Amino acid sequence: MRVAILAAGGFTRATAKTAIGVLRYAPYPVIAVIDPDRAGTDAAEHVGVGEGVPVVGTVAEALARGADVVLVGTAAAGGRIPDSYRPFLAEALRRGVAVWNGSHERVLDDPALREAARSGNGSVRELREPPADLPIGGHRRPREGATVVLTVGTDAAVGKMTVALEIVAALRRAGARADFVATGQTGIAIAGKGICVDAVVADFIAGAAEQMVCDAAESADWVVVEGQGSLTHPGFSGVTLGLLHGTAPHLMVLCHDGNRMVMKGYDREGLPVRTLEECVRLYEEAAAWRMPPGYPRARVVAVALNTAGSGEDITARWIRDASARTKLPAADPIREGHAGADRLANALIQARVTIDTR
Secondary structure (H helix, E strand, O other), X not given: OOEEEEOXXXXXXXXXXXXXXXXXXXXXOEEEXXXXXXXXXXXXXXHOOXXXXXXXXXHHHHHHOOOOEEEEOOOOHXXXXXXXXXXXXXXXXXXXXXXXXXXXXXXXXXXXXXXXXXXXXXXXXXXXXXXXXXXXXXXXXXXXXXXXXXXXXXXXXXXXXXXXHXXXXXXXXXXXXXXXXXXXXXXXXXXXXXXXHHHOOHHHHXXXXXXXXXXXXXXXXXXXXOOOOOOOOOOOHHHHHHHHHHHOOOEEEEEEEOOOOEOOOOOOOOOEOOOHHHHHHHHHHHHHOOOOOOOOOOEEEEEEXXXXXXXXXXXXXXXXXXXXXXXXXXXXXXXXXXXXXXXXXXXXXXXHHHHHOO
């Protein structure tokens, strides 16, 4: 499998979240990024990752380099496939290439794309397509001895998937059996499995999360779940709460973008991002609703910061400030590299020791 990422007109840090995640973490080769506006350049010039991956202008160029999958690498408002992407997808399908789509809109709902797939025998993988037989949550617990960790956020799009993947890598460096549970389209594209919970009927979000956690816990001692949205985000809080209750985490890591003052998508209303201290309290209280009286309380045990775009001195100050305000370890696992991710993992390991000795 050799993947080309379609990001035509949108290959930027702000708009290419899926592309960035796949370039940074995918276990398979990424052959090219397709964006005519930036053709002839290197991917890292635009998004900071993917050094050596060329940006090309056409599907034909990507296929000539050996690509056999075209992945939609951006997310348009409303979850629709951008009209400007349809000619690229049609060409890929006519040439018999697999298309991976993380949009809410399904590729084959478009008659022209359906005809292109039929004529060229191209296949489509809908990353957001949930299983048909999901249960209602609240009735299963993971294997005894497995610790469930959920990354939660002060807002949407603050790096919860990135933090989860970095924590899994750090735990594995420490010799632990750790598994990543993907709950969004980018995580699924990277891991090759998972359920996109924002595409699940609301009654079954908790059941989907519970099922994934229990399955992962059969072979992992640490189950690290990619969080979605935020409890305090008016648009996405329902998905966040369903995921929180379905995973029933033992421990949580709070993720925060240090540059974010207003909730994503609510600039006009001026809806502020809640403080770290308030978010710690809210998540711990909401997690407790899932458990019977006397059950050990799920705790936020570390803060993961996204300090992209800030200077090194500002990054260090934000990390110190977050730790002082919450009385918890804090780190940026991207800016600090292994040292930051290891600090988060060590906080989890120490917290599990506390749970085991209660």
